[in-house]
Amino acid sequence: MKLAFYGSSLLSAYWNGAATYYRGMLKAMCGLGYDITFYEPDVYDRKNHRDIEPPDWARVVVYDGTTAALLEAARQAADADVVVKASGVGFEDDLLLNTLLESSRFDAVRIFWDVDAPATLLGIQDQPEHPLRSALGKLDAVLTYGGGQPVVSAYEALGAGICVPIYNGLDPDTHHPVALDPRYRADLAFLGNRLPDREARVEEFFLAAASRLPNRQFILGGSGWGDKSMSDNIAYIGHVGTADHNAFNVTPRAVLNVSRDSMAGMGFSPATRVFEAAGAGACLITDAWRGLEMFLKPDEEVLVARDGQDVAEIVRQLTTERAAEIGRAALARVLADHTYADRARQADATIRPLAGRRAVEAGQ
Known part of the structure; x- marks a missing residue:
């Protein structure tokens, strides 16, 4: 299953607190059979502060911090079975979300993955015309990396059909005991x-x-x-x-x-x-x-x-x-x-039934 993930950065943790979460989740999801492409904008000088090389479990596409480059990257969502827009990408987030909704196939699963749900909800609850609020009814699911039932209830009240917390976790390959320094x-x-x-x-x-x-x-x-x-x-x-x-x-x-x-x-x-x-x-x-x-x-x-x-x-x-x-x-x-292998199975249990439903609706 091809997954197109649009986030802040996979290659750099510089001013990017979601990096560890992205890496742990997507590495584990690759192990479950997802063919992953991660799209990230070249902003905040992250290119000069990369702390990992492009991994073997995801293809990484870095696009320029321009509107034209963003639109071209977003149009590539048409090749994916699952399209994910993360919160806090950091460059024209609203334009990116709307373009992904327009570009993705009818049978694709469309997800908003909120890596800062409390802050996101605080920013949109008093803005009825906010682009994210308008998009919730067009999305198949909202996944969040925290917030529990308060976040689930808040997103459902705003129009999300499905909201599932997928919490932070541990990748034992990257975070483990070492010698004292x-x-x-x-x-x-x-x-x-x-x-x-x-x-x-x-x-x-x-x-x-x-x-x-x-x-x-x-x-x-x-x-x-x-x-x-x-x-x-x-x-x-x-x-x-x-x-x-x-x-x-x-x-x-x-x-x-x-x-x-x-x-x-x-x-x-x-x-x-x-x-x-x-x-x-x-x-x-x-x-x-x-x-x-x-x-x-x-x-x-x-x-x-x-x-x-x-x-x-x-x-x-x-x-x-x-x-x-x-x-x-x-x-x-x-x-x-609390490993990312556990978290990936939770995400997969949400995504695959949605993919099946999309396929039926598309007559496949």
């Missing part, structure tokens, strides 16, 4: 780009926690934090390439997950970082959000903090032995229940 030795580390809807929560859960523990060492990774005021016990190291994520996660005594505002508010939205850290066998501290227990068991597989004071207290009391115990339990859990 002296560059990342610390009591607590956080990795995430500086974004408007996460900055205040990072200030509370990470920066404020560090200021309460002046004799402990903290590491901050990610783009955009260079001019941020922070205490002297924080080492800011900037962008961390995906090749170094395993060492970054496993070397500190613990690593921190901080949800963005919209995802924390909606709940049921584990970030990619949750599974990356657990897959490396790291001891993860996360901010509290609804639905966490669906993925990791609090106090046994993950430690949960309500605010920066909680984070500081956890770090103060956490021993190396306790951290290692939590990391081992988290690794066992994600390998058992």
Whole structure:
């Protein structure tokens, strides 16, 4: 089954938090028999920050950041049995969606795959004429990488026929335990780009926690934090390439997950970082959000903090032995229940019946 996937970038994780999700999902879907072509625009200087070579499980088409190039790429959807438009492609998203709907065959399955559903819904709920809202009735399904029943209910209320959460997960081939790296030795580390809807929560859960523990060492990774005021016990190291994520996660005594505002508010939205850290066998501290227990068991597989004071207290009391115990339990859990192979089977169970229905409607 030919699948045309239009997303932000498969080859670069630079300012592209969905990269790990795309890679894990599409690699696993290839294993289920999908012939995948991924279309990504050449924007945000990602071409100069590629962190993987074109994989053998997907063909990658990089088109120029021009309207003409976008239209040409979108017209190639006519060759596909399944056409996927992801959220947040980053260049003329509305035009891309409308062109894909026009270009895809009548018998093709058409899907909107939302990799930031809480933010997407917030942006369209008060805009009746928004192009995505107008397109929902023409799509066969909406897939999301989080949000649970609140997101499903919201999309159905807006006109989506089918909405299915396909959560983030783990690719054990890329995220796994490695040797400790002296560059990342610390009591607590956080990795995430500086974004408007996460900055205040990072200030509370990470920066404020560090200021309460002046004799402990903290590491901050990610783009955009260079001019941020922070205490002297924080080492800011900037962008961390995906090749170094395993060492970054496993070397500190613990690593921190901080949800963005919209995802924390909606709940049921584990970030990619949750599974990356657990897959490396790291001891993860996360901010509290609804639905966490669906993925990791609090106090046994993950430690949960309500605010920066909680984070500081956890770090103060956490021993190396306790951290290692939590990391081992988290690794066992994600390998058992949360791999991208599991997620791909869920997506496939949604897509194939839709393809069968489309074929019947087309008289094939």
